[in-house]
């Protein structure tokens with residue numbers, strides 16, 4: 001057995017792990033980074049980048065499809081599935097190539113290949129032949145798609161996001177389970193590329209929004225484009241030959257039988273922690289088996305183990321994985337003198353059309369009666385109508401005591417940009433009046449944001465109806 005002694009061992013060479021490794025080295029400490037699979041990260045290989053490449057192709061097809069509404073007739077859209085997937089894979093491989101190159105630039109002595117498991121809190125077994133003794137450890141093992149038992153007999157007819165990006169051609173039909181972030185982005189893109197898509201949800205959830213008004217709006221908006229039941233009634237799912245047969249209740253309340261080439265399982269992701277041997281570390285775990293940790297230091301209890309990125313299941317997004325990796329790595333290097341890292345305001349964007357976003361505190365995070373809501377519909381918003389993208393709703397939440405922006409949820413045009421303005425204002429602790437005191441150009445979709453802010457300002461002047469915001473809401477748990 002080969003034995004390695006180091007200051008910090010980082011498990012996982014994804015976005016969080018690479019940031020952690022670099023943070024350790026920047027502190028002048030020794031580190032090893034252990035990866036069990038190929039280099040390239042989930043984001044570049046099977047996540048953020050290939051999904052946006054598929055969406056870009058779908059947007060091109062959709063633009064041609066909707067051009068006649070502007071008086072521009074370009075004929076029937078003809079999607080060449082092989083060419084679409086060839087570009088997705090080619091551009092994806094280019095992004096992956098950059099990541100692999102920078103990972104392979106790490107000193108080979110610091111890079112270990114193999115699956116890491118804890119033997120105790122400071123000892124890792126890597127594969128069969130290597131034992132690593134480290135003063136501290138960063139767990140940055142990412143997450144994997146959850147496969148529900150209802151899919152277990154479907155064999156190769158059930159797919160996850162990873163599979164789509166190795167397709168050579170587009171299939172004819174896909175049933176999407178889970179209208180969450182992944183299901184909506186990929187399902188809508190496939191639909192726009194000519195694949196017959198039916199989307200099945202549970203409990204009325206659509207995308208990441210928690211505001212009931214936005215949830216209903218989103219469910220109705222997407223259901224206008226393709227069959228989507230956000231709370232589906234499914235009788236059975238079974239494989240017949242090379243197809244999947246699903247019996248479900250349709251929008252007209254009638255039972256119907258659908259036949260599909262594939263089922264896309266997009267019902268959520270689980271952190272990769274179950275096979276890490278965490279039972280040998282003495283750490284306290286939550287219900288999903290994730291070590292209890294502090295989100296500002298990333299430290300698990302008072303141990304020398306830190307958890308970053310999707311593995312901690314807190315904010316499973318790329319920019320959060322990088323930030324957490326950096327904080328976890330720096331703290332692992334300086335253990336036991338850990339410091340709180342800077343966490344940015346929550347920001348999440350879904351690249352559907354219309355796009356969706358959540359910023360700061362979501363509706364579900366806020367206490368009823370302790371916030372006011374400013375709202376705008378994009379249906380009659382000037383620039384949105386000009387572009388024929390006049391679908392959507394924005395709700396901003398404000399603190400009636402301080403007048404500050406607490407958060408926002410939206411579905412609508414250019415949400416990816418508006419969400420940044422809102423997140424930056426939130427992080428700066430701006431009030432609704434501060435935001436209204438800044439420039440708004442004409443004609444832009446941000447004028448819709450101004451309408452929502454004005455609505456919130458008017459409601460702040462009226463005062464909240466349920467409680468005394470500066471007392472009751474402050475004393476609330």
Ligand SMILES: Cc1cc2nc3c(=O)[nH]c(=O)nc-3n(C[C@H](O)[C@H](O)[C@H](O)COP(=O)(O)OP(=O)(O)OC[C@H]3O[C@@H](n4cnc5c(N)ncnc54)[C@H](O)[C@@H]3O)c2cc1C
Nearest residue numbers: 012014015016036042047048116141142309310316317318
């Ligand atoms: C389809 C899809 C689209 C997405 N789109 C976006 C987007 O547009 N924007 C956004 O912000 N986020 C997006 N995300 C989320 C984003 O990809 C993740 O939040 C991010 O990649 C997580 O990085 P990570 O370092 O935690 O995990 P990863 O990059 O998955 O790295 C974890 C690594 O650990 C390795 N590993 C696991 N266990 C072990 C072990 N025991 N020993 C050794 N190695 C191990 C794995 O092989 C893996 O390489 C998307 C995700 C998906 C699936």
Ligand SMILES: NC(=O)c1ccc[n+]([C@@H]2O[C@H](COP(=O)([O-])OP(=O)(O)OC[C@H]3O[C@@H](n4cnc5c(N)ncnc54)[C@H](O)[C@@H]3O)[C@@H](O)[C@H]2O)c1
Nearest residue numbers: 178179180181182183200201202205267268269316349350
């Ligand atoms: N644009 C982005 O930033 C982006 C894109 C993709 C993924 N991600 C990240 O990946 C994470 C995981 O995404 P996800 O889409 O897998 O999870 P998710 O939690 O967003 O969505 C899962 C969906 O599956 C539904 N569901 C659960 N059980 C079901 C069942 N039995 N039948 C039908 N539907 C069911 C849920 O109600 C929910 O709508 C996201 O939270 C996000 O952090 C981000």
